[in-house]
Amino acid sequence: MKFDYNTRYRDGFALLRHADQRVLYGLLLAALLLTPLFATPFLLGELTYVFILCVASMGLMALTGFTGQVSLGHAAFVAIGAYAHAYALSKGVPLLLSLPLAALVTGLAGLLVGIPAIRVSGLYLAMVTMAFAIIVEQLIGHWDSVTGGFTGLAVEDPRIAGWSLGGPKAFYYLCLVVLVAVLLGLLNLLRSAIGRAFVGVRDSEAAAYSLGIHVNAVKASAFALSAAITGLAGALLAHHIKYLTPDGFTLLLSLELVLMVVIGGLGSLRGAILGAVLISLLPTAISRIKPMLPESVAKQFGLEIFIFGLVLALFVLFEPAGLNGRWLKLRALFESFPLYRRDTFKRQKRYMKSERYR
Numbered sequence: 305m306k307f308d309y310n311t312r313y314r315d316g317f318a319l320l321r322h323a324d325q326r327v328l329y330g331l332l333l334a335a336l337l338l339t340p341l342f343a344t345p346f347l348l349g350e351l352t353y354v355f356i357l358c359v360a361s362m363g364l365m366a367l368t369g370f371t372g373q374v375s376l377g378h379a380a381f382v383a384i385g386a387y388a389h390a391y392a393l394s395k396g397v398p399l400l401l402s403l404p405l406a407a408l409v410t411g412l413a414g415l416l417v418g419i420p421a422i423r424v425s426g427l428y429l430a431m432v433t434m435a436f437a438i439i440v441e442q443l444i445g446h447w448d449s450v451t452g453g454f455t456g457l458a459v460e461d462p463r464i465a466g467w468s469l470g471g472p473k474a475f476y477y478l479c480l481v482v483l484v485a486v487l488l489g490l491l492n493l494l495r496s497a498i499g500r501a502f503v504g505v506r507d508s509e510a511a512a513y514s515l516g517i518h519v520n521a522v523k524a525s526a527f528a529l530s531a532a533i534t535g536l537a538g539a540l541l542a543h544h545i546k547y548l549t550p551d552g553f554t555l556l557l558s559l560e561l562v563l564m565v566v567i568g569g570l571g572s573l574r575g576a577i578l579g580a581v582l583i584s585l586l587p588t589a590i591s592r593i594k595p596m597l598p599e600s601v602a603k604q605f606g607l608e609i610f611i612f613g614l615v616l617a618l619f620v621l622f623e624p625a626g627l628n629g630r631w632l633k634l635r636a637l638f639e640s641f642p643l644y645r646r647d648t649f650k651r652q653k654r655y656m657k658s659e660r661y662r
């Protein structure tokens with residue numbers, strides 16, 4: 305059994321507190337590094353797409369899961385990052401400068417949206433972000449000189465010092481490096497004063513005001529940070545799809561990102577990754593299952609949307625804490641066995657929002 309007793313001040317800030325955690329995550333990283341040695345190009349492409357969605361999901365988690373602001377327009381930030389990166393590459397900007405430049409441009413766009421949007425919350429904030437996504441989609445379609453309009457915009461292969469990263473293996477490693485960097489950056493940020501301010505604003509704005517936290521500044525900075533990370537994911541997505549059109553950044557992409565965050569578990573970066581893995585692989589699983597279904601069911605229009613909604617409903621009803629909550633329960637089962645009791649995770653009334661995400 306394990307008991308988390310802090311014997312030093314820094315114990316509460318450790319990313320991996322136990323040796324077995326360091327071993328398991330080290331083995332996971334080693335497996336991801338060795339995967340291109342035996343995987344097919346198709347599998348590498350699927351895993352690369354999963355990595356990109358994991359980055360985008362963590363970007364939305366920083367806003368919705370840790371600050372409590374709902375957004376239905378993050379597809380717009382993915383599009384801004386993708387087009388900004390593609391345009392910069394077409395003007396001769398190197399890849400190592402174009403990626404952070406795309407994140408910066410998208411972060412500024414998020415700040416411009418966040419400053420007026422912080423006046424509202426809940427459903428009204430969701431409507432504001434959704435309207436922003438619709439405006440960006442139309443702007444991309446009609447700004448022919450920069451985006452190519454509805455005709456589309458070709459994306460150049462990623463290169464570093466003349467070495468092409470457009471191949472499946474090289475691009476796989478590029479997306480993996482970006483994913484690990486974003487994950488470690490957010491983990492450390494959320495352990496800082498800024499991250500604690502995010503959680504404080506999410507739990508209670510009135511309490512945050514009383515503690516001297518500038519709530520409006522925290523909300524606006526959360527929008528900028530979330531947009532920058534999502535724009536970075538959009539820059540990588542541009543290389544994955546190789547040709548950009550407005551049809552690839554519709555409201556459906558925003559809804560998929562929201563599903564990743566909710567199903568994965570609000571308030572957890574691990575949940576953001578687990579949710580992204582599930583939602584990104586679900587269409588492939590549906591396509592494999594379709595031939596086994598009756599013909600009248602398999603040919604129904606909107607089958608994927610129905611399954612997405614069904615999965616969300618099941619999680620909301622039977623596992624509100626998401627995949628991360630289920631993982632925590634399984635881990636507690638193995639760590640406390642044979643003393644584990646079913647009442648350990650019995651639902652009780654919560655008085656603070658942060659307690660609901662544990």
